[in-house]
Amino acid sequence: MRCAIVDSGVQRELSGNNIFGGITFKRSEAGIEIIENEYQDENGHGSMVYRTLAQTDTEFYIVKVLNESNQGNSLTLCEALKWLLNIEVKLIVICISTNNLEMGQEYEKLINKLSIQGKILFASWTNNGRDTLSYPAILKNVISVGRKKMDSKFIECDWKNNIQCLINIDISYIWIPEKGFRSFGGNSQATADLVAMVCKRIGYVRDIKEMRKRIDELDYNYYRIYRDYECETDQRLLSIIEKYSKTFTAESAMWEIFPTIEELSDFLEEICTIFEINKYTVIFKRSMFVSIKKFSNTINIIKNGEKKYEN
Structure with a gap:
């Protein structure tokens, strides 16, 4: 299965042979600059999303829309979504959120077109709270993801809620070149964890409707912490x-x-x-x-x- 990661890119030192292409979109004085086959991560966020998903048997297309400060804008995200209309992927992972209402209709139009193609979008809800508008996660043809502390479950779903899937995250520590090990958590990690589970446990489906059905059919209680063994401390x-x-x-x-x-x-x-x-x-x-x-x-x-x- 093929998956597009729309984020801050991936560091070359971490990228593997499971990346089949990539591109950068950035704002310039002349408009939106597009650089094909370039997606070097200057922040680390996109690399952590990639490393979480790279544990699965998946191929990736990297779309860089965020800068070294992990900031972007709605125009570059829209251009990235347009570009993905012509890229052969099944899943699109967007660990980005904005409350830019002016671009809401443009997001919706592009995402509807992607959905008609059978592409399935997962987007993280803003970390600023459930009551804040969060694009593109709030849109109809997007599976929105957030985090929630739960005692025994990995996932809790209600497709009528703004945040449709709540994930019980176990914060990750991932090595980033020139930065060392950094923590990866919040709704971004929740989204990456869910998509990793989808790739491992579900695989290919026709469309978002079938994906929601298959997520509902999963055994939500299979989430396991590393087991303790009776052995002496090294x-x-x-x-x-x-x-x-x-x-x-x-x-x-x-x-x-x-x-x-x-x-x-x-x-x-x-x-x-x-x-x-x-x-x-x-x-x-x-x-x-x-x-x-x-x-x-x-x-x-x-x-x-x-x-x-x-x-």
């Missing part, structure tokens, strides 16, 4: 942690030892080096950091290639 891990703290136990939470993302990033980079984990592809999860013991156990799971989401 001494190499303890030696690394001792560089940062002398007062900890096997039950200490990792975020107590590494209170800032910079400290956590340095630690995770060292973990990747010592345990020979590929930092370009690994995705650490916040649930791993509940305790040192749990983190030690999950290192072995990562090395053995066990997936976060299992059938």
